[in-house]
Each structure stands twice: as structure tokens, then as C-alpha cells.
Amino acid sequence: MDAQPRELSYAQAIQEAMVLAMEADERVFLMGEDIGIYGGAFQVTGDLVHRFGEERVMDTPISELGGAGVAVGAAVTGMRPIFEFQFSDFATLAMEQIVNQAAKMRFMLGGAVSVPVVMRFPAGSGTGAAAQHSQSLEAWLGHVPGLKVVQPATPHDAKGMLLAAIDDPDPVMIFEHKLLYKMKGPVPEGHYTVPIGKAEIRREGRDLTIVATSIMVHKALEAAQTLEGEGIDVEVIDLRTVRPMDRETVVDSVRKTSRLLCVYEGVKTLGVGAEVSAMIAESEAFDFLDAPIVRLGGAETPIPYNPELEKATVPQVPDVLRAARDLVKGAR
């Protein structure tokens, strides 16, 4: 039964979660632009339209606001919609439905309804898609009470968090880094969930805590391996959930290591790492800090089209190495 753990790509893991949910629950259905015959902008839905039909794998018009509105309405009336954006950048077009409707309805109607909608956002840079198709806007939605916002970093978590999101009574926004879709990793068979709101320690260490999100988790782990050879023992925390944030895991880690480096792709100023930094500065971990908190985030610029410039605008492994060495060796 349990021989080698089976490996799936991140995109396959998401698709498997959707299949499992749709097989188990008739209320679950998919909506999005070009997710039917075309299979989705990143081929995540693939051929599901042939398996479940056009009623449950529904192509929407090129109108994010309209699609999101239908999804939110369906959720309020008892369905379990999963709405896919082609690019997370287009969340801007659907903000009214996400921020003012999905996030608020449960509260404004005194708990009479909930909005169990799931929205999936292909996010991040690195595909040469330029400024309007490369952003990391998780902090925008993470700022809105009433939403849950997650950033799974592995195929395992992509499946488990999507299944948790479908089960969740509240709107859950899933930011999927586009460069992760082809990444493979062990994914258990069958239904399982990864809790929303719980960070994961990917690597234990004593000298420095790196809190990373999404693809930055992998860059942090790569850097940690190099640093191990230099005698620097790094703890890498995969934050996984932007809202509600797992305060306890990060606080405990910083209490242990005394140093914090936040690595995230979103723009540095007012980004997720900014919130983690402030949370630690306010927390009981403050008295355990032996160096300033450092953030590595995206540059304060729209993402450039030129691939070299594009790379330069988001943290890369050498940046993590440099910042970690500076922190541990006392240069900062």
C-alpha cells in the first residue's frame, strides 16, 4: 500500500483535489475563463470538462466581475463554486464582489448566510508576462477581514489546502505561483486537508528564522542548504496562510533563533513580510531579537518584461544568502 509516495505536479495536485471534491459533492463546480475546452490558462482544469460536463466545468465570459459575482451568488445559495482567474492580476476587476460582497455578507446579514466560495489566482513573476500579469497581490486581499488567503508552496499543500478551502464555510482566496505549477512532489492519494491558518516548519535551525511564502520557501530552503555548509543553521517557515496568520509558529521560532528574515515576492513595502515583521516586533519574541528584523521583498516597481530585469525585481537565492549571512554574522 505505502510503497514510494506518489509524485504529482502542483497543477495535477490541484486538479486531483477538484476531482475528488466534485465526485464527493454535487454542489462543487468550477468556473473560469477558458477552463473548459481549452483546459485553463495554465492547464489546471485540463480535460475535466469532458468528465464532468459544461454545467460543472463552466467557461465564463471575459468578465471577472461578472464571473466572481455569479460564484459569490452561487455560494450564498448553497453551492460550492471554485472560480479560477486567468491571472491573479485580474482580481482588481472583481474587487467589488470579493471585498464588498464575499467578505462582508456573512457579517452584514448577522450570520444568516456564509459564502463558501473558493477563488484560485495564478500569481507571481518569472514567466515573462510583464507588469499586468506578474504581480503578487496576496497582501491586498490579506488586508480584508472576512476573507481567508492562502499561498500553498508544494503540491502536497496545494491539494490539501484546496480541499480545506472547499470545506471551509468562508471565502478562501488561493494564490498559486505560476512557476510552481510544474513542480513535482509527493502527494497522498485520496481526500486529506491541510489546515488553513497553520504555518509549517520546513527546516529546523537555531541561528536564523526565515519566514517565506510560496515560491520563496524553495529559495529559502536552497539558501539554507548552502548556509549549512557555512555553519549557519537556518530555520525555514513556510507561512502558507496570509490570513489568518499563524502567529504562534513564527513567534516560537524567533524566540529560539533570535533573528528574523522575511522573504516574499510581493512588493516589500506593506507586503506580507512587513506584517510578519510588525507582528514579531509587537510580540513576546521582541525580547529575544538579537538583530534587526530584515525583509526581502519585491522591488518597488512594476515587474519588467525583460527577463533579467524581471528576475532582479524579486528576491533570488543569492539575495537570501547575503541577507542571512549579514544577519547571523552581525553585519546588520
Add this chain to the structure above:
Amino acid sequence: MPVEVILPKVDMDMATGRISRWHVEEGAAVEKGDLLFEIETDKAAMEIDAPASGVIRDISGKEGVEIPVGEAVAWIYEEGEPPEAAFPSASPEPPLLTPPLKGEGDSGTSAPPSPLRGGVRGGGPSKDSQSIFNHPATVGGIPPSSAVRASPLARRIAREAGIDLAAVAGSGPRGRVVKADVEAALSGGAAKAPAAKAPEAPAPAPKPMSDDQVLKLFEEGSYELVPHDGMRKTIARRLVEAKSTIPHFYLTLDCEIDALLALRKQLNEAAPLVKTEDGEKPAYKLSVNDFIIKAMAMALVAVPEANASWTESAMVKHRHADVGVAVAIPGGLITPIVRRAEEKTLSAISNEMKDLAARARSRKLKPEEYQGGTTAVSNLGMYGIKHFSAVINPPHATILAVGAGEERAVVKNGEIKAATIMSATLSTDHRAVDGALGAELLSAFKRLVEKPFGMLV
């Protein structure tokens, strides 16, 4: 992005420095490499150049004030870069001990606020507070003197252990006290503060008089107080250390120097003329002291056991004689070193000393030019001093104090004759050089001085 100008570390063991003079003014355009300011360290003045080109702003390092190494003293902005254009990622933490919005007259600190910060601190948010709060100067600048830079962790450990952070030397950036420093202080048994009061340095008994005790002995207004500069403090510290830790003893000999004076005259007359900017000049002009430096170096080579330094674990036996020469300069003295003096000709020593002494007087010596050495020479002959005893300058084991050459009546073979006599007193570190060895060294010196042709070969 503005470039931080910091107070650099220019000397070993330098924790703080003073800016003796700024050469640029606020708002001046500077080119990379332009002279920005001079630092006065313990013993020398160093010129500091601009690390980048641009416009100098936010000069916070005041002249004559002790500033921790690594502290930002100014910023260089790019031409046309507005002050709020950039926010340096490595900017120092804000001075937590100065709440920015306290009411007028309640600044809670005696440190003079910089103009920018003063405006915010004294009078609440000003009209243009937006730009001020986004300004590097707001977060940089000098913390009040009572503030200790320390990490939160270091603070907590110190608090729990009852250690006064002010007594802990910080090894972090800008002198920040970090966990390792507090732990080192703890294990080193350093300064446990009984109360919040700063512990006094472990003073050797008997305690010296306090400043107040001294001043009380004089009528008020009958004196002027001159704050110590770095050199004065160094001299005081090093001499107390030398005189209280080195067991000195002293040996004195008279040397007849008529032959040396005659040789000096001949050599100086024989000096070839060389062309210089000021016309033709002799290639050298030997002083009596140049002979003494050379003689001391050759004596140490002849008696190598005496060319030593004491350390707790071993005797350091030097292969060369590096002779420090005490040079009086305004406000103190300094001892530039003639390295490998035993290998150098008299004219080479003479010209090197002229250069070193001139630069010593303008405080332009580099640390490596006055640190170290294996012995020293101090000559007060030009003041007519007959003889005196000098204090050893560690790590040396000896120092030679030279008096004036003067005509004295001497008895030779039962007859009284006139001769030019110079008294020389060797101070010796008894841990490294015993009495007989010191006597041997001084005799060797006397032999060279009295038969000075030995110094020419």
C-alpha cells in the same frame, strides 16, 4: 538612494572617534574621494574621503564630540535626489528613547537635538512632518548620550542578570550590544550593577581622587577646565598602565661624546648637495639624537637578549631593533618608530626622523608608524636636562633617557680634564631584562657612542 557616511575605524581598538574638522558644508557638492572631514583618534589625525559623489546632507556628526565607530555622520544624496526619494534599507533603528511627539520643553534628554529631529521632537508634528518622517535623518543621527545601542535580547539578558548595559562593550554594527557581548560580560564577571547606577571601572587601590575632590581644593574661578582630547587620555591611560604594571629599574652611565661631536661635524660638512625645490641643500644634517638612535639599535643587536618584550606566556625576542623616538608635539607627545634602525645608515635615520617628526607635529602619522617598536629613546638634552628616568612604553622592555651633552671636569689617569659628557639612563622592565643584562646593554651603547666610527661600518 543616499549613501551613508560613517565614522570609520581607523585605528586598532578604536571604539569612538572625534571629528576634529569638517571640510564640507551641508548641501555642498562632493566628488567621490574628496576630503570630507578629519578624525582625531587616540594619537593621530586621519583624513576621511567621500565614499560617493553627490550632495552632502544631514551632517549629524558634530566636531569635537565622541562618536561611536560606524555611526552615520552624514549622507550623500545623488544630485537632484529629493530627501524623501529613498529610504535606505540599512538605515539605523530609530532612537527609541526619544519619543518624537513629546511636548515642548519635555524632551527627556540633554543631548542637543539635530535641527530636523529637534523640530519634530520639540513641537509635535510640523507642517511638513510628512517629509520629515520619511527622511533618513529622522531615523539616523546620534542617539542621546544616555542611550545604549543594544538588541532587545541583549537588553533582556542584561536586565535579568542585573548588568548595566552601559558597561558592556558592543561588538555589533554601530557598537550595538548583542547577546554575545552580554554573555561575555557575564562570564567575564564584568560589572554587575547593584542598582541602575553605572558601575565604576574596577579601580586599583588606592582610588585616585575624584574630579570633585580635586576641584574643591582650588578656589572657583581660579582655573580653567580644558577637556581631555584623545591623545591626553591615551597618554594618561598608557602611563598609568606602564608605571603600575611594569617593575621598572634604572641604570645610569656617563658617555664622553667629544669624538661623536667631531665625527658629526665632519660628516655634516661632507654631506653632498642635492637639488630641491628650495634650491641646493645638504643631503643630510645629522643630529646627536640620530647617533643615539643608531647606537641604541646596534647595542640591542649586540645584546639581543635585551631586545625583548614581556608577555605572560612567553618572552618575545625581537629580530630587529625598532626604535621609538619620543617627539614632543603641541598637546602631548608621540613616539614614531624607526624600524630596523640597526640596518639603516645615519643619514637614512636622520632623514626618516625629520619626516616622522614633521608629520607627528601635524598629527598626520598613521597608526602603524607609532604602534609597536622594541625600545625607545627620549632626549631632553636640548633643554639642558642633566639626566632623568623615562617611563617604559609597553611593549618595550627598555627606554633610554638622554640628557644634555655638557662640558664637565673628568679625572683621567690622575688628571682633571675637560670633556663633553652626556648622561644616559636606561629604564628597564625587570620581568624581561635583569640588572646585569641591562648593564651590558647600556655599556654596549656607551662603547658605540664613545667610539662612534663603529656606527659607520
